[in-house]
Amino acid sequence: MTTLTLRAATAADLTAFFPYLADQLTENGVDGMPLFQPMPRGQCSVPPGRIEAFTNGLATPLTAPGWRRLWLAFDGAAIRGHIDLRARAEAESAHRALLGMGVHRDARRLGLGMALLDTAIDWAVAHGPLDWIDLEVLSVNAPARALYRKRGFVQTGEIADLLRIDGEQHGYAYMSLALRPQASGVQSD
Numbered sequence: 001m002t003t004l005t006l007r008a009a010t011a012a013d014l015t016a017f018f019p020y021l022a023d024q025l026t027e028n029g030v031d032g033m034p035l036f037q038p039m040p041r042g043q044c045s046v047p048p049g050r051i052e053a054f055t056n057g058l059a060t061p062l063t064a065p066g067w068r069r070l071w072l073a074f075d076g077a078a079i080r081g082h083i084d085l086r087a088r089a090e091a092e093s094a095h096r097a098l099l100g101m102g103v104h105r106d107a108r109r110l111g112l113g114m115a116l117l118d119t120a121i122d123w124a125v126a127h128g129p130l131d132w133i134d135l136e137v138l139s140v141n142a143p144a145r146a147l148y149r150k151r152g153f154v155q156t157g158e159i160a161d162l163l164r165i166d167g168e169q170h171g172y173a174y175m176s177l178a179l180r181p182q183a184s185g186v187q188s189d
Contacts, residue, residue: 004080004112006119009070011058017072018054020079021046024102029166034141036102038163038170057086062127065091071119073103073112080107083116085124085133096132097124117151124179131180138163139171153177 009017025044027033039047057068065087073081083101087094099120103112124130137144139158149155153175160171 003075004107004115005074006071006081006115007074009058009072009082011055013070013072014051014055014058016077016079017070017082018046018051020082020104021050021102024104027105034138034143036138036141036144038138038165038172040166053086054084060087065089069120069123071116071123073107073116075107078104080104081112081116083120085120088134095129096134097130099133099135113147114151117147121151121177121179131178133177133179135175137173137175139173145173145175148175151177 022044025037025039025046028037028039028043029041053066054068054070057066058070060067068084068086070082070084072079081101081103083099085097085099088096088098101113101116101120103116121133124133133153134156135148135153137148139145139160145155154177155173156176157174158171159174161169162172163170
């Protein structure tokens, strides 16, 4: 991997983070890239709800609903990757977190995706009562699914034709990683 700085994001980083996300969305399902966000091709703006969720979530304590933690990879001042963990919506699922991530086109295939996953997983093991990390990935996104499997995530389910994007049917795969030995019961596909 090239020399990148990976660190926890602060509220001050969000000014650069949202344009980075919008730039990533320009590639969603375009020019041979798989769909990686459940939104139409060509929709390149970050939805206002997502901006609000990141902004509010970073300031929310881990013990409160709606918390979110974000890590960014920098090449100088340029963001080259991100990963976030966030609370599940259900209060009864406080022992689980949802994961989201992305790597900028200029930093792919350099090991950054695995480094981002390791950072978030290490943090989750060290901070808090989390037993599981879950994620949802579009079924057509084979590169992402392979990365997650390589890091130990197992597919726990898949719903075919869950989404209709640009007139096409798309499924969602659900994957989970047990963080503690007592977490059990996941069957892989």
